Amino acid sequence: MNFADLTSPEIDVLHRGPTPVLLLPVGAVEPHGPHAPLDTDSIISTTVCERVAWELAGESAMRVLVLPPIRYGVTRYAAAFPGAVSISEAALETLVIDVCTAVREQGFRHVVLVNSHFEPEHVAVLRRVAERGHAVLFDVTRRRVAERLTEEFRSGSAHAGRYETSVVLAARPELVDAKRMHGLPEHPVDMPAAIAAGKTDFIAMGMDEAYCGAPADATAAEGEKTLATLSAMLVDLIRDRITV
Numbered sequence: 001m002n003f004a005d006l007t008s009p010e011i012d013v014l015h016r017g018p019t020p021v022l023l024l025p026v027g028a029v030e031p032h033g034p035h036a037p038l039d040t041d042s043i044i045s046t047t048v049c050e051r052v053a054w055e056l057a058g059e060s061a062m063r064v065l066v067l068p069p070i071r072y073g074v075t076r077y078a079a080a081f082p083g084a085v086s087i088s089e090a091a092l093e094t095l096v097i098d099v100c101t102a103v104r105e106q107g108f109r110h111v112v113l114v115n116s117h118f119e120p121e122h123v124a125v126l127r128r129v130a131e132r133g134h135a136v137l138f139d140v141t142r143r144r145v146a147e148r149l150t151e152e153f154r155s156g157s158a159h160a161g162r163y164e165t166s167v168v169l170a171a172r173p174e175l176v177d178a179k180r181m182h183g184l185p186e187h188p189v190d191m192p193a194a195i196a197a198g199k200t201d202f203i204a205m206g207m208d209e210a211y212c213g214a215p216a217d218a219t220a221a222e223g224e225k226t227l228a229t230l231s232a233m234l235v236d237l238i239r240d241r242i243t244v
């Protein structure tokens with residue numbers, strides 16, 4: 001299931017079987033409140049990719065594999081908090097394009113970017129890469145897609161709250177500081193509205209602990225449900241957009 005777990009001869013054999021489809025998880029190293037790991041976005045992307053690869057493992061026409069994730073992203077909004085490690089738009093663009101080009105030169109024509117970090121400058125890079133035909137982008141910030149996600153996500157309180165924390169509780173529970181999580185008051189912030197109003201960092205948005213929404217209400221059960229929804233949408237995208 002993981003591309004990089006295979007040996008070189010095993011990669012070669014892929015070209016003689018069902019059409020390979022490579023999923024590239026994308027995240028960011030970014031503070032997610034005082035309770036969730038910096039790696040939250042990569043954990044979400046990677047888990048969705050792995051579930052989809054598992055779900056489609058029986059397909060006769062395609063073979064889905066997960067590339068090693070791109071765990072660094074453009075993350076300036078969280079710059080005031082310890083642990084924010086941002087790369088530039090240019091670096092992200094080069095990295096994603098180089099990976100897509102390298103696998104294409106190896107004969108892999110289908111790459112799907114699966115992103116879970118929604119800072120507009122970061123998403124813009126991925127959209128640009130997709131528009132230029134390097135890859136297909138699974139973009140959950142599109143309204144049609146977001147409508148199928150939880151109420152908190154749709155409200156715009158989409159950072160380190162109930163939505164994201166629930167997914168981490170489902171995927172990597174040992175990385176959530178549950179004691180701190182349960183003590184956090186609900187803090188609704190409409191992030192898209194704040195961004196549209198020109199606020200470009202968490203502090204200006206009133207997120208003085210680098211989270212919004214209601215992380216104390218997060219549960220692994222909700223995270224499982226969200227992972228199932230995201231996986232189903234990614235399967236639909238692969239079936240719609242990838243011609244095997």
Ligand SMILES: [Zn+2]
Nearest residue numbers: 040041160164
């Ligand atoms: Zn996040």
